[in-house]
Amino acid sequence: xxxxxxxxxxxxxxxxxxxxxxxxxxxxxxxxxxxxxxxxxxxxxxxxxxxxxxxxxxxxxxxxxxxxxxxxxxxxxxxxxxxxxxxxxxxxxxxxxxxxxxxxxxxxxxxxxxxxxxxxxxxxxxxxxxxxxxxxxxxxxxxxxxxxxxxxxxxxxxxxxxxxxxxxxxxxxxxxxxxxxxxxxxxxxxxxxxxxxxxxxxxxxxxxxxxxxxxxxxxxxxxxxxxxxxxxxxxxxxxxxxxxxxxxxxxxxxxxxxxxxxxxxxxxxxxxxxxxxxxxxxxxxxxxxxxxxxxxxxxxxxxxxxxxxxxxxxxxxxxxxxxxxxxxxxxxxxxxxxxxxxxxxxxxxxxxxxxxxxxxxxxxxxxxxxxxxxxxxxxxxxxxxxxxxxxxxxxxxxxxxxxxxxxxxxxxxxxxxxxxxxxxxxxxxxxxxxxxxxxxxxxxxxxxxxxxxxxxxxxxxxxxxxxxxxxxxxxxxxxxxx
Amino acid sequence: xxxxxxxxxxxxxxxxxxxxxxxxxxxxxxxxxxxxxxxxxxxxxxxxxxxxxxxxxxxxxxxxxxxxxxxxxxxxxxxxxxxxxxxxxxxxxxxxxxxxxxxxxxxxxxxxxxxxxxxxxxxxxxxxxxxxxxxxxxxxxxxxxxxxxxxxxxxxxxxxxxxxxxxxxxxxxxxxxxxxxxxxxxxxxxxxxxxxxxxxxxxxxxxxxxxxxxxxxxxxxxxxxxxxxxxxxxxxxxxxxxxxxxxxxx
Ligand SMILES: Nc1ncnc2c1ncn2[C@@H]1O[C@H](COP(=O)(O)OP(=O)(O)O)[C@@H](O)[C@H]1O
Ligand SMILES: [Mg+2]
Numbered sequence: 001x002x003x004x005x006x007x008x009x010x011x012x013x014x015x016x017x018x019x020x021x022x023x024x025x026x027x028x029x030x031x032x033x034x035x036x037x038x039x040x041x042x043x044x045x046x047x048x049x050x051x052x053x054x055x056x057x058x059x060x061x062x063x064x065x066x067x068x069x070x071x072x073x074x075x076x077x078x079x080x081x082x083x084x085x086x087x088x089x090x091x092x093x094x095x096x097x098x099x100x101x102x103x104x105x106x107x108x109x110x111x112x113x114x115x116x117x118x119x120x121x122x123x124x125x126x127x128x129x130x131x132x133x134x135x136x137x138x139x140x141x142x143x144x145x146x147x148x149x150x151x152x153x154x155x156x157x158x159x160x161x162x163x164x165x166x167x168x169x170x171x172x173x174x175x176x177x178x179x180x181x182x183x184x185x186x187x188x189x190x191x192x193x194x195x196x197x198x199x200x201x202x203x204x205x206x207x208x209x210x211x212x213x214x215x216x217x218x219x220x221x222x223x224x225x226x227x228x229x230x231x232x233x234x235x236x237x238x239x240x241x242x243x244x245x246x247x248x249x250x251x252x253x254x255x256x257x258x259x260x261x262x263x264x265x266x267x268x269x270x271x272x273x274x275x276x277x278x279x280x281x282x283x284x285x286x287x288x289x290x291x292x293x294x295x296x297x298x299x300x301x302x303x304x305x306x307x308x309x310x311x312x313x314x315x316x317x318x319x320x321x322x323x324x325x326x327x328x329x330x331x332x333x334x335x336x337x338x339x340x341x342x343x344x345x346x347x348x349x350x351x352x353x354x355x356x357x358x359x360x361x362x363x364x365x366x367x368x369x370x371x372x373x374x375x376x377x378x379x380x381x382x383x384x385x386x387x388x389x390x391x392x393x394x395x396x397x398x399x400x401x402x403x404x405x406x407x408x409x410x411x412x413x414x415x416x417x418x419x420x421x422x423x424x425x426x427x428x429x430x431x432x433x434x435x436x437x438x439x440x441x442x443x444x445x446x447x448x449x450x451x452x453x454x455x456x457x458x459x460x461x462x463x464x465x466x467x468x469x470x471x472x473x474x475x476x477x478x479x480x481x482x
Numbered sequence: 483x484x485x486x487x488x489x490x491x492x493x494x495x496x497x498x499x500x501x502x503x504x505x506x507x508x509x510x511x512x513x514x515x516x517x518x519x520x521x522x523x524x525x526x527x528x529x530x531x532x533x534x535x536x537x538x539x540x541x542x543x544x545x546x547x548x549x550x551x552x553x554x555x556x557x558x559x560x561x562x563x564x565x566x567x568x569x570x571x572x573x574x575x576x577x578x579x580x581x582x583x584x585x586x587x588x589x590x591x592x593x594x595x596x597x598x599x600x601x602x603x604x605x606x607x608x609x610x611x612x613x614x615x616x617x618x619x620x621x622x623x624x625x626x627x628x629x630x631x632x633x634x635x636x637x638x639x640x641x642x643x644x645x646x647x648x649x650x651x652x653x654x655x656x657x658x659x660x661x662x663x664x665x666x667x668x669x670x671x672x673x674x675x676x677x678x679x680x681x682x683x684x685x686x687x688x689x690x691x692x693x694x695x696x697x698x699x700x701x702x703x704x705x706x707x708x709x710x711x712x713x714x715x716x717x718x719x720x721x722x723x724x725x726x727x728x729x730x731x732x
Pocket of ligand 2: 523653
């Protein structure tokens with residue numbers, strides 16, 4: 001992706017339809033629809049999991065059964081029928097022991113369409129990549145290079161078998177099973193995802209990356225990511241997501257848990273481009289995600305997200321600033337177009353002394369979409385000298401979309417300093433005409449203005465993903481004005 | 483180069499231009515003067531192709547082609563440039579990034595490749611030097627927090643980069659102190675050639691001391707009511723517009 005030239009970009013922009021909307025006809029092994037204890041057991045068995053994992057899933061299932069779907073978010077959608085979804089789907093030709101070189105050629109062709117030629121990735125990008133199609137992790141590149149540093153980066157299914165002590169120690173500690181409806185569901189049925197452990201004092205020499213894709217129809221995707229940065233270590237992690245265009249709504253309910261031990265730093269970046277539904281609002285992915293990180297002493301976690309996809313998004317990457325002097329950051333761009341709805345934001349929980357958090361949220365709404373920022377800044381009584389700065393900017397295109405901001409502040413310590421700024425602006429005809437007059441057409445003008453608006457957040461992404469993100473912004477806003 | 487015949491234009495059904503006739507040939511400098519609200523900026527916008535304005539009658543011929551149906555960016559690609567009276571802000575987009583995009587979009591329209599980054603950088607530096615602009619200025623967000631004078635200087639910088647055939651400068655002198663005025667006028671003069679033309683919209687004689695017009699027109703109430711040589715500008719400076727209004731109303 002670092003090879004993108006502006007010409008490539010332009011070429012891609014000519015495609016008006018959702019770019020990743022192809023379906024790859026790969027033979028799949030898909031479970032019958034519906035959810036009950038037997039399905040949960042069967043998933044666990046399929047993955048050859050140890051008993052403790054099976055028990056953990058069953059407990060989660062029990063808890064989930066008694067929970068109800070949350071309704072407080074500013075989104076409207078037809079509730080998924082959890083009994084009409086298949087909870088496990090795997091391309092049959094994938095054998096977890098295979099290396100990249102003998103991966104199904106159809107799968108490889110699919111990666112190519114995704115713009116992630118794995119070979120090139122390996123050579124050029126210095127990005128180690130794990131790819132999850134439907135429910136199963138297909139290949140993890142760079143394993144050896146990482147292993148030399150003691151870094152563990154593999155699918156969570158493998159990790160459960162190969163590093164049970166680590167998984168067992170941390171899974172569910174940051175996002176407990178009971179945390180919320182979708183987290184409980186995920187805990188019961190999670191199919192795959194990534195696991196990463198950075199040992200003490202190790203600075204991960206490359207970006208780690210996971211690419212998620214829902215391929216099979218009628219399935220949900222429930223991946224689980226667990227990332228542990230041991231004391232004094234550093235890692236930058238990226239995830240990207242796409243799904244084919246389908247008329248039906250597909251459910252994606254992921255859980256991501258980050259643990260930054262003393263003096264560790266985790267940068268977690270997401271470029272989310274699940275199918276948003278068509279221009280009439282039909283189809284699209286329901287993206288209900290729980291992401292949370294814990295910072296111990298002097299640790300730092302930065303969440304950066306570019307959200308352009310999904311029909312409905314419900315997502316609040318959060319930081320628990322438990323250790324003194326720990327730092328949490330949240331940089332977000334959320335774009336909604338057509339009938340998309342996004343309710344996204346963050347929670348910054350200040351527990352330790354001198355903890356600091358920064359929230360920069362950029363919402364861009366077009367079409368008939370609704371875009372909400374929801375953020376909680378909580379300063380606990382022990383958190384002397386806690387600091388927060390929040391800035392929420394909304395950009396509106398047209399008159400039929402909505403932007404909403406719901407900032408919640410709970411400060412229980414008098415020494416806390418919390419600042420909140422919010423702006424709402426519209427792309428003006430004068431701005432567009434100004435660009436037009438300089439020879440820049442309206443589509444390009446909007447891209448330019450939107451990129452300018454989002455710059456503070458785009459700047460936080462690793463270079464090659466910043467380019468991809470810019471491209472996505474342009475694609476998702478095509479046809480939104482004029 | 484530019485031939486405007488009996489041009490009528492309105493906005494929101496309100497007639498603003500009421501039969502403009504104007505011919506600008508290559509190598510010429512025209513000045514358009516006139517009281518506030520007489521339609522000068524509207525004329526500039528209509529030539530540049532702002533969609534809000536509806537042409538209800540007449541025609542605009544540029545280089546032998548009726549450009550009425552062309553979008554604003556297409557007119558720009560053909561070499562029409564407007565230095566705005568009120569340049570807009572585009573937060574987060576640097577002066578450099580903006581002009582780079584503008585140049586490459588125009589090249590694309592002509593079937594050319596993007597300008598190589600090295601050449602672009604050199605061109606930007608040369609033109610910034612021509613207008614005595616601080617390099618730091620180039621990385622600031624377009625027009626955001628610019629002083630009036632900085633905005634105008636930036637407009638002429640863009641003109642210097644784009645090298646248009648027809649440049650319309652709408653009150654480029656307002657907001658400039660005397661030193662900046664000299665620099666900007668000097669920049670415009672350096673870009674002048676026998677192949678291009680400049681239309682200067684202004685209230686003041688002082689700009690015309692630097693950019694000397696071949697013709698001066700007075701626009702009043704949507705019409706060109708008087709045309710003459712550069713001495714007309716002096717006369718207006720001395721006597722104001724009242725005598726013209728009286729002539730028209732008589
Ligand atoms: N977008 C617009 N909507 C309504 N009226 C306008 C608009 N633009 C210009 N006008 C009106 O047209 C007239 C001419 O304006 P303008 O061209 O800006 O004059 P000048 O530049 O000569 O001062 C004024 O009465 C102004 O109020
Ligand atoms: Mg004016």
